[in-house]
Amino acid sequence: xxxxxxxxxxxNTIKSKKVVNGYMFxxxxxxxxxxxxxxxxxxxxxxxxxxxxxxxxxxxxxxxxDNHSDYFEINKESSESIKIDxxxxxxxxxxxxxxxxxxxxxxxxxxxQMTQEAQNCLLxxxxxPPDFITILLVANNENTILPTxxxxxxxxxxxxxxxxxxxxxxxxxxxxxxxxxxxxxxxKSIDLLNKLDVLYKDxxxxxxxxDFINMILINKVKENIKYAKYIDYxxxxxxxxxxxxxxxxxxxxxxxxxxx
Ligand SMILES: [Zn+2]
Numbered sequence: 212x213x214x215x216x217x218x219x220x221x222x223n224t225i226k227s228k229k230v231v232n233g234y235m236f237x238x239x240x241x242x243x244x245x246x247x248x249x250x251x252x253x254x255x256x257x258x259x260x261x262x263x264x265x266x267x268x269x270x271x272x273x274x275x276x277d278n279h280s281d282y283f284e285i286n287k288e289s290s291e292s293i294k295i296d297x298x299x300x301x302x303x304x305x306x307x308x309x310x311x312x313x314x315x316x317x318x319x320x321x322x323x324q325m326t327q328e329a330q331n332c333l334l335x336x337x338x339x340p341p342d343f344i345t346i347l348l349v350a351n352n353e354n355t356i357l358p359t360x361x362x363x364x365x366x367x368x369x370x371x372x373x374x375x376x377x378x379x380x381x382x383x384x385x386x387x388x389x390x391x392x393x394x395x396x397x398x399k400s401i402d403l404l405n406k407l408d409v410l411y412k413d414x415x416x417x418x419x420x421x422d423f424i425n426m427i428l429i430n431k432v433k434e435n436i437k438y439a440k441y442i443d444y445x446x447x448x449x450x451x452x453x454x455x456x457x458x459x460x461x462x463x464x465x466x467x468x469x470x471x
Pocket of ligand 1 (some may be wrong): 445
């Protein structure tokens, strides 16, 4: 996903008041993950969310001063582990209502550095979070994060890809997928299955094709927020394929979920 597309997705999430309790920012660009998570935190806390460029409400000013009553951050050096005591410290006042904004945001940078104990402790909050809590995890390597944590977070994944930079052959694949996913709501289920035959056949390019699908879907989030959920399904499918799950079943599962 391109930066601008990610930003669009996050803005739409806020405008449509669909902010959930957990997000995980991951992907290749280390700094970018953190920067975007922090930007998202500011947007969630902003007192005039309909004004995209606010920056002047009490919340935005406090945030820019690094002095926001409802924003908490755990940000350790990349060599240090995040221990259970720090997560406990974070949880201590988590049930207290926000003071300035309508939400409280906790950002954990380098979340992959949480010990197993710390992760299990965090999981308790993610299982039963107060409504007003949003936890943003920034993970540069999500392999060490518990699947139970991942499953409770909406994933925001950055890739460096950009349609203009694709080779001719790649562009061709992108365009054929765009024809399908750009009009996905118009297809009847059986047509969709036939059209998506390419996903079953083109095993060599599947991960890239799934990235293309997400690049297409992200543009559709503007039309309808439900496409954000599809992006999650595609990301889940990528994870399953990478862990060598049965290929056809992974694709079946993805298509079924999109139908529903
Ligand atoms: Zn503001």
